[in-house]
């Protein structure tokens with residue numbers, strides 16, 4: 001196969017679907033460079049004093065790891081001067097990030113989780129950067145407002161992730177299918193390795209942290225029991241695979257088929273909607289999986305239809321193979337759950 005880079009692939013795909021000007025290509029190019037810098041540090045993390053915690057706590061109440069603080073700064077510093085953004089939202093920052101006056105401003109909004117799964121860094125588990133791209137909704141030169149940023153996931157222009165694992169891969173969609181690129185360190189380029197990824201319609205894997213069983217509602221418990229029983233479409237129990245790193249669990253299920261679940265749990269009154277964030281985790285994964293033929297719901301609603309009310313709101317997430325996620329919808333429908 002001819003070696004195709006991300007930008008070449010984007011330009012080829014734009015022939016069918018004329019997208020943005022070169023600004024989108026510039027955005028993606030700068031994001032890719034950020035990922036290469038992050039990947040370099042992640043790959044040698046065990047050798048440098050970048051492991052462990054900074055001793056600070058982020059807006060999510062989670063201990064900040066040195067590498068995710070580093071990753072956050074790499075993306076912010078590089079993307080703010082790219083001249084293509086009017087705002088950024090990071091999972092690590094409480095408020096949205098405006099573009100400093102000395103830099104040119106563009107029309108795109110970048111929402112990202114700089115290093116998802118960072119709690120696993122010390123155990124050398126695969127972790128990743130998740131990103132989501134919107135356009136601003138008003139065409140004034142006024143500063144961007146929070147309302148312009150709080151757009152539902154269906155408005156995403158593009159979404160993707162970089163997974164720092166046995167190899168470094170970038171998987172993304174710009175609304176024209178899902179494509180995977182593997183970093184070839186010898187040339188320093190992400191090269192097309194997985195064109196037009198389609199998630200199997202029926203999976204054999206379920207991914208959930210069963211340790212929270214006692215915190216789940218009844219429909220969730222029945223759903224998990226369904227996948228563990230021989231009453232499901234396979235006629236035998238699914239395999240349980242749970243890494244505890246969203247990008248890794250999602251990527252495995254995208255390739256092999258299956259369902260990832262992070263249900264609502266009632267252990268913590270601050271998180272009755274579970275742990276994952278709508279804007280920087282659920283929405284990008286939902287766009288990717290739908291483009292790959294799968295589904296993503298909160299139990300009753302399509303994730304991409306949920307109107308966000310705040311930047312870091314959490315949402316229950318059931319995402320993966322179409323037939324497996326349809327089981328979730330069926331159990332919540334039977335429970336008469338008419339979640340607002």
Ligand code: P6P
Pocket residue numbers: 116117118119209244245246247249275
């Ligand atoms: P738990 C990582 O901290 C993360 O945000 C996701 O990457 C992962 O899916 C989830 O949390 C794991 O959470 O509660 O099962 O440890």
